[in-house]
Amino acid sequence: MADAPSYRIWPPVALGVPLIAGAGITAAVGDPVEVPVAIALPVATVLLVGFAGWNAWALWLMARFRTALLPGGSTRTILDRGPFRVSRNPLYLGLIALDAGLALLASSFWALVLVPVGVAALWWGAIAPEERYLSEKFGADYDAYRARVRRWL
Numbered sequence: 228m229a230d231a232p233s234y235r236i237w238p239p240v241a242l243g244v245p246l247i248a249g250a251g252i253t254a255a256v257g258d259p260v261e262v263p264v265a266i267a268l269p270v271a272t273v274l275l276v277g278f279a280g281w282n283a284w285a286l287w288l289m290a291r292f293r294t295a296l297l298p299g300g301s302t303r304t305i306l307d308r309g310p311f312r313v314s315r316n317p318l319y320l321g322l323i324a325l326d327a328g329l330a331l332l333a334s335s336f337w338a339l340v341l342v343p344v345g346v347a348a349l350w351w352g353a354i355a356p357e358e359r360y361l362s363e364k365f366g367a368d369y370d371a372y373r374a375r376v377r378r379w380l
Contacts, residue, residue: 230301232360236352238298238319242326242345249330249338258336267331274328282321285310298353305365305372315358315378319349354378 288311289296294303310317326345330338361369 230364231295231299232353232357234299234353234356236348238322238349238353241348241352242322242342245341245345245348246326246330246338249341250333250335252337253333253335258334260336262331262334262336262339264334267334271328271331274324274331278321278325278328281310281324282318285317285321298357302361302364305361305368307372307376312376314380315373315376316354319354320379323349 286296288306288309292304292306294306295301310320314320323342323346327339327342330342358373362373365372
């Protein structure tokens with residue numbers, strides 16, 4: 228077994244392609260529904276600030292425990308503290324918040340509507356292979372972690 232997950236899609240690509248496609252559709256044909264700036268801006272701000280703090284915390288823990296910081300690297304240990312205590316995929320959760328926040332800032336209905344497409348691509352392309360890798364590498368320890376910590380929140 229290779230000591231790294233075999234991703235089908237790199238996580239930022241899985242979320243970024245639908246975001247860009249949505250913004251392109253908005254630019255080409257417009258949006259059928261407009262999200263008011265008075266709603267979009269504060270929600271986007273919360274999502275972006277949340278992303279920055281949440282992902283910084285998760286990355287700090289990963290560095291502290293000397294496990295791979297970038298997707299596709301070798302995992303040395305199962306982290307079960309900080310954001311990893313409440314989500315098995317805190318970095319991906321943060322990327323989803325970033326994706327939705329950017330869609331709101333771009334005032335693109337289509338980019339916002341395509342966020343779930345990005346999440347599905349993320350699951351298929353990165354999360355499923357990563358969970359298979361972790362299960363093979365850590366066995367019962369990873370199974371116990373999966374039993375007590377949800378994938379998202």
